[in-house]
Amino acid sequence: MSRPEKKLVECFMKRKALFVVRDSVEVFINNFDNQNDVFQIPIRVEALDRVYNEFIDLQTEIEKYDDPEKFEEHMQERATFEARYCSAKANHPPANFHLRLPKIDLPKFDGDLSRWLSFRDTFTSMVHSNADIPTVAKMQYLLQSLEGEAHKPFESTDISADNYTLTWDALLKRYDNKRYLKRQLFRALYDLPPLNKESPQELHDLVDDYQRHVKALAKLNEPVIHWDTPLINLLSYKLDSTTLRAWEEKTSSADDITYEELVDFLYQRVRMLKSVVTDLQQRSNQVGQVKVAGSTPNQKKPFKMKTICYSNVQHFPRCPFVNAENWYPKNAYAGIVSVLDTKRHHTLLHESAVPKVQSTPVVMSGQSSQQPNPPTLTVVESPGSANPNPQVSLSAQSYQSTVLLETVNLLVVDQNGKEHPARALLDSGSMCSFITKKLSNVLNLRRTKVDIAVSGIGEASKQIKRKLTATIKSKLLSYSTTLDFLILKKPTVCLPTTPIDISSWQFPDVPLADPRFHIPADVDMIVGGEVYYDLHTGCKISCGEGKPVFVETSFGWTVSGKVVIQSPDVPRVCHLTTVDRNLEQALQKFWELEAVEPCSMLSAEENFCEDQYATTTTRDSSGRYRRFLNLEKRLERDPTTKAAYCRFMEEYERLNHMKKLVDPVDETKPHCFLPHHPVFKESSTTTKVRCILQDVFWILCE
Missing domain, CATH: 1.20.58 (Methane Monooxygenase Hydroxylase; Chain G, domain 1)
Structure with a gap:
């Protein structure tokens, strides 16, 4: 076959x-x-x-x-x-069954290279490789998945089937560069901010970000399974001292340690810390319940009363249990109800003698017992007690005021053009602008070495060693500016210093630069007086007496001014920053005193040349060299030579090889002077005198 x-x-x-x-x-x-x-x-x-x-x-x-x-x-x-x-x-029969599955959201990509591989693989499996999705729909899904920096190049791209392949290829060309991705992922591992204190949330975020970068490197075929030692050491440098000590204690007796063991240990520690924090919060809530000192199980319920603060004697109320002649406002701002003659009397409004009251202070959990405010006293009767005097509990609570400072939410641009949200304080009392060290690590902008002493209230001074230049943008308006920021670990405390109750406020219909201005939160940046007044338009809206004003800025409307609150103690914050020029001048003088004068490193021959030049060379008042003086003296001593040399120079001028300058010389035209001297050759049958032009030394006059 x-x-x-x-x-x-x-x-x-x-x-x-x-x-x-x-x-x-x-x-x-x-x-x-x-x-x-x-x-x-x-x-x-x-x-x-x-x-x-x-x-x-x-x-x-x-x-x-x-x-x-x-x-x-x-x-x-x-x-x-x-x-x-x-x-x-x-x-063939239709598949008439339907499963109601949860909605799967499209992956998002904003230009962060550490998230590119995850986005690429997810979008490819869900959309790009799905033959049932029309190409024009794929184009729509792709544009919806892009955000921020990744979306900008394709903002004006039409949604059509023909543009999908072009857009996807352009995206791959821009971000799917394995070599560049590896370099950026390595840099991201090093740039992760270290932990300064033990915090379960910050530790969790650190390990998650570190793991994400390592897994991305593994997708790029890097042999990360063999990198236990470098990965462990690099991650250990990012841990706080307490966590690092716990890790060293756990592995002190082990010879070989893997990276996975460290990750498991850190995740286990995160769970432990979160559990401890939750337990402490529950205990704190239980301890926060106030009990009256000296109370017994058999005592009667205390009398109900209201705290009364009097600012006008004419409206001072009388004790309801006495006649009009028996009362007077004697050093009274608030009062108690006591047991007197089997009747309830207001001791601060009644003239009769009152037994001395022993006061036992009771302090709320987390509050100081030293209160500057007038106290409010509450009496609790204790009939069964051996002591006939009533037991008194003391607490301090009165109306105080605080001041809201202008805080705004803005965007900061990092070295890759990505925008990061930040909270900033607008401070007219600061000569400089500041940024936290944590935010500067996230931005990864180029830092410059400086040596600036920053002074504040009470002449307290702090030395600044680094600064950076960053661009800030408004979230609400089309405003941006570039400023220099000095780097500090924490430029200021949380603002405001205490929560503000705004439930009774009437807000104007304006966009707020910081919608959570009334809740204490960290401040990432301080924008100083350099641009403070440029940011304000001059428009203000008042909320009424005892309330702050709304101020229009380039970032939206800020809230600033005095606020009356009910708080036992309000921390005060004052921002004043100046640059200590006296300290800088003192440092400059110190370095000048310590500077070493440059010494000569010339040899004997070089010193001889320097001396020879200094003794034999002179210049006129204009700085020019007198090079023809010796030649003139020589020609004066030998008239024959002078006549021969003059004839030679006249012939040069006649042949237009040179031109005589006539005073005054036109300095606007370029010209030059060439030093020259005669050379004699008696054996010559044609020209015994020749002119040597020393063009090596020509001088160009502007």
């Missing part, structure tokens, strides 16, 4: 197997059970499509090797199979 015949037999056998699969699909369609066979529908349809594609290829091979006289027979076989395939595709 020849080779073509063997090939033909093989094709016939394969085609017969395909017929069997086709027949089984047709049997499935004819005997379909809606209750039991519904989940087989997609599998059967896939098998039918596969059989059809393989049949086309096999039938082509059969027609190639078989007898040409059977061509019509093969065409009939092809048509029959085509008809049965179409009939099966058209008559």
Whole structure:
């Protein structure tokens, strides 16, 4: 049997197997059970499509090797199979079941290279490789998935099927650079901010970000499974001292430590710290319940009373249990109700003698017992006690005021052009602008070495060693500016210093620069007086007496001014920053005193040349060299030589090789002076005197 015949037999056998699969699909369609066979529908349809594609290829091979006289027979076989395939595709039962699955959101990408690989793989599997999604819909999904810096190049791109491939390829060209991705991921590992204190949330964020970068490097085929030592050491440098000590204690007896062990330890520590924090908060809430000192289980309920503060004697109320003649406001700002003559009297409004009261202070948890405010006294009767005097509890609570400073929410641009949210304080009392060290690490901008002494209230001084230049932008308006920021660990405390109750305020319909201005929060930046007044438009809106004003700025409307609050003690904050120029001048003088004078490193021959030049060379008042003086003296001593040299120079001038300058010289035109001297050659039969022009020493006059 020849080779073509063997090939033909093989094709016939394969085609017969395909017929069997086709027949089984047709049997499935004819005997379909809606209750039991519904989940087989997609599998059967896939098998039918596969059989059809393989049949086309096999039938082509059969027609190639078989007898040409059977061509019509093969065409009939092809048509029959085509008809049965179409009939099966058209008559297969629909999958009438529906599963309500949760909505899957599209992945988002904002230009952060550490998240590119995850975005690329997710979008490819969900959208790009899905043949059921139309190309124009893929284009729509792609643009919806891009944010921030990644979306800017495609803002004006039309949503069409033709643009999808171009946009996807442009995105891959821009971000899918393995070499650049590796370098950025390595840099991101080093740039993660270290922890300064033990915090479960900050530790959790650190380990998550570190793990994300390591897994991204693994996707780029980096052998991270063999990097236990460098990964452990680098992550250890980022830990706070308490966590690092716990890790060293755990692994002190181990010789070989893997990176996965460190990650497991840190996640376990995060769970432990969160559990401890939750437990401490619950205990604090229980301890915060106030009990009256000296109370007993059998005592009566205390009298209900209201705290009364009097600012006008004319409206001072009288004790309701005495006559009008027996009361007077004697050093009273608030009062208590006591037991006197079996009646309840107001001791600060009644003139009669009152037994001395022993006061026992009770302090709320977390509050200081030393309060500058007038106290409010509450008496609790204790009939069963041996002491006839009433027991008194003391607490301090009165109305005080605080001042809201102007805080704004803005955007800061990092070295890659990415915008980061930040909270800033607008401070007219600061000569400089400041930024926290934590935010500067996130921005990763180029830092410059400085040596600036910053002084504040009470002449307190702090030395600044680094600064950076950053661009800040408004979230609400199209405003941006670039400023120099001095780097401090924490430029100021949380602002405001205490929570403010704004439930009774009437807000104007304006966009706030900091909607959470009344809640204490960290301040990332201080924008100083350099641009403070440029940021304000001069528009203000008052909220009424005892409330602050709304001020319009380039970042939105800020809230600033005095606020009356009810708080036992309000920390005061004063921002005043100046640059200590006296200290800088003192340091400059110190370095000048310590500077070493430069010493000469010339050799003996070089010193001789310097001396020779100084003793033999002179200049006129304009700074020019007198190079022709010696030549003139020489020619005066030898008239014959002078006449021969003059004839030679006249011939040079006649041939236009040189031109005599006539005073005054036009300094606007370029000209030069060439030193020259004669050379004599007595043996010459033509010219015994020649002129040597020393153009090496030419001087160009402007």
